[in-house]
Amino acid sequence: MGKIQSCMYVVCLLCSATLNILFVGRYVYVSGKWEVGWSRRAAEEAEAVAAVSCSGHGRAYLDGLVVDGSPVCECNTCFGGPDCSQFSASCVADVDSGDPLFLEPFWMQHAASSALLVAGWHRMSYSFHDHSLISKELEELIRKLHAIVGNANTTGRFIVFGAGSIQLLNAAVHALSPHNSSAPAKVVATIPFYPVYKSQTDFFQSVDFQFVGDTSLWKNTSDTTSNLIEFVTAPNNPDGKLNEAVLQGPSAKPIYDHAYYWPHFTPIPAPADEDLMIFTFSKLTGHAGSRFGWALIKDKDVYETMSNYMSLNVDGVSRDTQLRALKLLKVVTRGRGREIFEFGYKTMKDRWEKLNRALLMSRRFSVQESSPQYCTFSGKVKRPSPAYAWLKCEKEEDKECYRVLKKAGIIGRNGTLFSANSSYVRLSLIKTQDDFDILLHHINKLVGEENGGKSSMRRMKSTVS
Numbered sequence: 001m002g003k004i005q006s007c008m009y010v011v012c013l014l015c016s017a018t019l020n021i022l023f024v025g026r027y028v029y030v031s032g033k034w035e036v037g038w039s040r041r042a043a044e045e046a047e048a049v050a051a052v053s054c055s056g057h058g059r060a061y062l063d064g065l066v067v068d069g070s071p072v073c074e075c076n077t078c079f080g081g082p083d084c085s086q087f088s089a090s091c092v093a094d095v096d097s098g099d100p101l102f103l104e105p106f107w108m109q110h111a112a113s114s115a116l117l118v119a120g121w122h123r124m125s126y127s128f129h130d131h132s133l134i135s136k137e138l139e140e141l142i143r144k145l146h147a148i149v150g151n152a153n154t155t156g157r158f159i160v161f162g163a164g165s166i167q168l169l170n171a172a173v174h175a176l177s178p179h180n181s182s183a184p185a186k187v188v189a190t191i192p193f194y195p196v197y198k199s200q201t202d203f204f205q206s207v208d209f210q211f212v213g214d215t216s217l218w219k220n221t222s223d224t225t226s227n228l229i230e231f232v233t234a235p236n237n238p239d240g241k242l243n244e245a246v247l248q249g250p251s252a253k254p255i256y257d258h259a260y261y262w263p264h265f266t267p268i269p270a271p272a273d274e275d276l277m278i279f280t281f282s283k284l285t286g287h288a289g290s291r292f293g294w295a296l297i298k299d300k301d302v303y304e305t306m307s308n309y310m311s312l313n314v315d316g317v318s319r320d321t322q323l324r325a326l327k328l329l330k331v332v333t334r335g336r337g338r339e340i341f342e343f344g345y346k347t348m349k350d351r352w353e354k355l356n357r358a359l360l361m362s363r364r365f366s367v368q369e370s371s372p373q374y375c376t377f378s379g380k381v382k383r384p385s386p387a388y389a390w391l392k393c394e395k396e397e398d399k400e401c402y403r404v405l406k407k408a409g410i411i412g413r414n415g416t417l418f419s420a421n422s423s424y425v426r427l428s429l430i431k432t433q434d435d436f437d438i439l440l441h442h443i444n445k446l447v448g449e450e451n452g453g454k455s456s457m458r459r460m461k462s463t464v465s
Helices: 002-028 037-052 100-107 137-151 164-176 195-203 300-314 319-357 403-405 433-450 457-464
Strands: 157-162 185-189 211-216 226-232 252-257 278-280 293-297 371-373 381-382 386-392 424-428
Touching: 037 433, 100 433, 100 457, 137 157, 137 319, 157 300, 164 185, 164 195, 164 226, 164 252, 164 278, 185 278, 195 211, 252 386, 293 300, 319 433, 386 403, 403 424, 403 457
Parallel strands: 185 211, 185 226, 226 252, 252 278
Antiparallel strands: 157 293, 278 293, 371 381, 386 424
């Protein structure tokens, strides 16, 4: 009897083990194929964090702080508390940075199509299977994107990937500069210009190039031997103008920075068709933290020099970043890009309309004006909706405009950082809706005081809550 019981126990144990193996196999590895079971826990973790509402005034993240086993909300400006529901009536409008969070609601609306779950063994090698450092599928998708939007000609162009546009800007300067020359290339930009052009060029202290200031100083120079590298920003940061190259001739080599040449910021009159054009992911999709950008290059030697620069610098862009870019660009190009660009343009148009209304009665402050233009992407005539307001303090007593605004509770970026005079300040309009609402409140208050009126914090509270 004991032997029978013992045999039955062994049989049951073997059956149990077999069933467990079959059950695990069903969700892990079946007929040489991986099933979805291994990703379930990761998906549940991601959805649990995404479900934390933070009262609509913040976000919880998978890589954020965790307290007592729960993710902690990271609150927007002027909001605090465990769930970001506590509004600080005395806080300032911080609109200094170009954080493109205005597109965050779009991606929340497209949570399923934009989500990405990466296996622990994804792309562990230094290179792709063809020994290159860039995803060929991503390269083709970028070409498709430009063809859809109509903002750049990619025919006959090589593509180099970089960690955002900043890395590519210096790679381009390096590639266009003479090497082993006693006369370094002179790097210039038209005022007002993006401060990184100067600060990054100065930082590297290369014997091959040096930043020498405003383009206009070299427009009519009699020096025909110097190599001139001109940064051309279109649309311009900070004022949104569609700049063109100023310098001409065989010694002038332009680098076109088209970071903002997308339909949510500007009409697209025609495809850009320059020899060296740089684009960035951050102002296209809003994913500034992914650090991804690309250059379209006509000249093969320039392409090879920039590619070598990227290889020596960081051995190419992160494979994880390229995967995320691929996933997100598939969403962008779906429906020929209509969804994201209509969402982005509507958001920016609404913000500009509100800002212009607020400043309409002011004689103390003004912002840049723009003219309507036909957009080949939308098939309509429309006004630009730039990423930044280039605000000017009109009165002589307000010539230190940054200080005037800071005293009024607005932190912008001083015009002197763009090599302009101190009567200008750049205000970012591409941050969160909370940031814009707080900025608008302070602007309304300033203009109201200028005209003898006052605005109430109660009205502000109702706007942002």
